[in-house]
Amino acid sequence: MSELHELIENEIKRPSVFVDESVLYPEYIPPVIRHRDEQLKSLVRLFKPVILNPGSTSVKALLVGPIGSGKTVTAAVFGREISRAASSKGLNLMYVHVNCSRSKNLPNILREVKDQLGIPIPDRGLSTQEMLEALLKLLERENIYTIITLDEFDYFIQAASVEDKYTVLRLYDIFKDEVKRINFIFVARGSPTNIWSRLDSITGSYLMKNLITFEPYKSRELLTILKDRVDKAFHIGVVGDEVLDYISKLTGYDTGGDGNARKALAILHAAGKLADKELIEGKASRVTVDHVRMVVTQEYPSMVELLDTLHYLPLHEILILKAIVLSLKESGEDYVSMGVIEKTYRKLCEEVGEEPRGHTKVYMFVLDLKQRNIILTKNSIKGRKGRSTYVGFGMAPLDPLLQRLDLLIKQKLVVR
Ligand SMILES: Nc1ncnc2c1ncn2[C@@H]1O[C@H](COP(=O)(O)OP(=O)(O)OP(=O)(O)O)[C@@H](O)[C@H]1O
Numbered sequence: 001m002s003e004l005h006e007l008i009e010n011e012i013k014r015p016s017v018f019v020d021e022s023v024l025y026p027e028y029i030p031p032v033i034r035h036r037d038e039q040l041k042s043l044v045r046l047f048k049p050v051i052l053n054p055g056s057t058s059v060k061a062l063l064v065g066p067i068g069s070g071k072t073v074t075a076a077v078f079g080r081e082i083s084r085a086a087s088s089k090g091l092n093l094m095y096v097h098v099n100c101s102r103s104k105n106l107p108n109i110l111r112e113v114k115d116q117l118g119i120p121i122p123d124r125g126l127s128t129q130e131m132l133e134a135l136l137k138l139l140e141r142e143n144i145y146t147i148i149t150l151d152e153f154d155y156f157i158q159a160a161s162v163e164d165k166y167t168v169l170r171l172y173d174i175f176k177d178e179v180k181r182i183n184f185i186f187v188a189r190g191s192p193t194n195i196w197s198r199l200d201s202i203t204g205s206y207l208m209k210n211l212i213t214f215e216p217y218k219s220r221e222l223l224t225i226l227k228d229r230v231d232k233a234f235h236i237g238v239v240g241d242e243v244l245d246y247i248s249k250l251t252g253y254d255t256g257g258d259g260n261a262r263k264a265l266a267i268l269h270a271a272g273k274l275a276d277k278e279l280i281e282g283k284a285s286r287v288t289v290d291h292v293r294m295v296v297t298q299e300y301p302s303m304v305e306l307l308d309t310l311h312y313l314p315l316h317e318i319l320i321l322k323a324i325v326l327s328l329k330e331s332g333e334d335y336v337s338m339g340v341i342e343k344t345y346r347k348l349c350e351e352v353g354e355e356p357r358g359h360t361k362v363y364m365f366v367l368d369l370k371q372r373n374i375i376l377t378k379n380s381i382k383g384r385k386g387r388s389t390y391v392g393f394g395m396a397p398l399d400p401l402l403q404r405l406d407l408l409i410k411q412k413l414v415v416r
């Protein structure tokens with residue numbers, strides 16, 4: 001016990017390059033956001049009626065842009081600020097943020113909404129329609145207005161039934177006589193045409209009028225985003241300008257990167273971690289460009305992102321990911337075929353006593369992993385005959401990932 005006590009004390013006392021590492025976590029919502037004034041202004045314009053004339057109309061906005069372009073953080077900051085503004089006018093406007101890649105169908109979404117609103121609606125045994133009615137009734141009784149962000153809406157569009165999509169997108173066509181207390185912000189990754197092609201023409205053309213687009217970040221924009229965080233996350237003088245310059249050029253859209261702020265922050269975080277580790281060993285006390293280089297060659301950032309998302313994947317998707325990693329490891333190649341992956345997957349299922357999912361389901365899971373940018377796929381490979389899907393994994397080190405996957409699989413099996 002005293003050993004543990006000492007361990008804790010030493011850990012707390014040990015010097016670190018960080019003042020507050022949590023500022024670099026992906027879920028941290030900064031007090032201000034940069035370079036998104038246009039998008040915030042558009043949101044304010046669209047949602048003005050909700051404050052000026054509550055209940056008169058149900059506003060729907062659609063935010064679209066590539067990965068890491070600030071869609072989620074912009075919606076969250078807007079939601080926080082508009083509910084504050086409403087509250088100062090005596091209006092109870094509550095902001096709710098639901099991620100559709102976690103809450104995949106409408107009943108789950110409604111459950112999440114009611115949990116975040118903190119309102120007591122029993123959901124057992126109720127149909128979706130009944131849950132909705134109960135929600136509307138409670139909003140009415142408590143005099144609450146809401147803005148619900150459905151983040152990663154592309155997942156919902158893809159997975160939901162026609163009926164559920166209709167219910168969400170045309171809510172007040174169904175509940176015609178209700179006071180309009182629910183407003184939506186839909187957030188989707190990709191391009192407007194992508195989303196447009198998956199909606200029916202009436203909702204599509206309505207939403208396109210309320211479309212707010214996000215461009216990938218340029219390197220000078222990423223530089224200010226990084227600077228803001230550095231000031232809060234690290235001790236003064238630990239991260240030099242040359243480091244931030246290097247990271248923002250590496251990730252900036254105009255300098256050859258993909259303009260992804262999450263990646264820029266993850267690289268900074270991982271480089272900080274390396275410097276921190278060296279500090280314990282009595283070496284560096286500053287983050288250097290060399291740390292960044294090490295991070296980038298080890299593809300740490302994709303690891304960081306990956307570890308965040310893994311938690312939300314269903315057991316069999318994780319088993320398939322493990323099958324991919326194992327097959328890559330065993331073959332020593334950078335891509336393996338679906339056939340090999342499926343064989344390994346079935347073996348893994350046998351080991352843990354799970355019934356393997358069928359071919360189509362396996363393929364869907366692989367597509368989902370690709371969509372989440374966890375894996376890479378190709379349809380043909382030079383020197384190999386025929387066409388098949390081949391799966392690869394970039395440059396990330398496989399062993400730490402395997403350990404992590406094993407742990408997750410164990411946890412998920414226990415929960416069952
Ligand atoms: N303008 C900004 N100012 C400050 N931080 C930002 C800004 N844009 C993005 N970030 C930060 O970068 C990370 C990625 O942003 P965000 O999650 O909003 O991207 P996204 O567009 O929703 O990406 P995805 O499509 O992957 O969901 C977050 O940690 C966020 O806080």
Ligand SMILES: [Mg+2]
Nearest residue numbers: 071072073151
């Ligand atoms: Mg997002």
